[in-house]
Amino acid sequence: AGGAYVPIDPDYPEERIRYMLADSGARWLVRQPERGGHISFSGDAVILNEGAELQQMEPNLPAAAGPDDLAYVIYTSGSTGKPKGVMVEHHSVVNRLYWMQKQYPLHQDDVILQKTPFSFDVSVWELLWWGEAGAKVCFLPPGGEKDPEVLLQTIKRYGITTLHFVPSMLSAFLDALEDGDR
Incomplete structure (x- = not known):
């Protein structure tokens, strides 16, 4: 549809969310x-109600994005001050997926585990790579990525x-396997 997305974790502090919304435009x-209703936002909000259909949407929107258009803007942790938006174009995503394949x-017959929170860059290939080969993707419940047993x-x-x-997570996962004698 020609837009880029900005993944924002609703558990981020309100100030960070407001900054990311404003900075990204x-x-x-x-x-x-149930999430994010307390955030003031000057744009339009779409509230996803489970089971509701977006009837006013066209079933197949025309492709409006080219290779040099933004696919997404992902924000750094902000450890050196304010978070910085990293702008990633469609050709970069496609290049990464082609390289990985x-x-x-x-x-x-492969199954990718989508376990990375969507606010991290790795989640992009976890969400999209499987389609390159007709493989499958499996989603963890939120927080499941932190629990070796899950x-x-x-x-x-x-x-x-x-x-x-x-x-660090691989080490914790392997330690949990050893502790459980699996």
């Missing part, structure tokens, strides 16, 4: 009814073949 805020080929049970139950860990 966001014109729309899509949220769940060439370097680490997925197949139709991770292990999900891996077993859904036959996860591909997942991403930062080194």
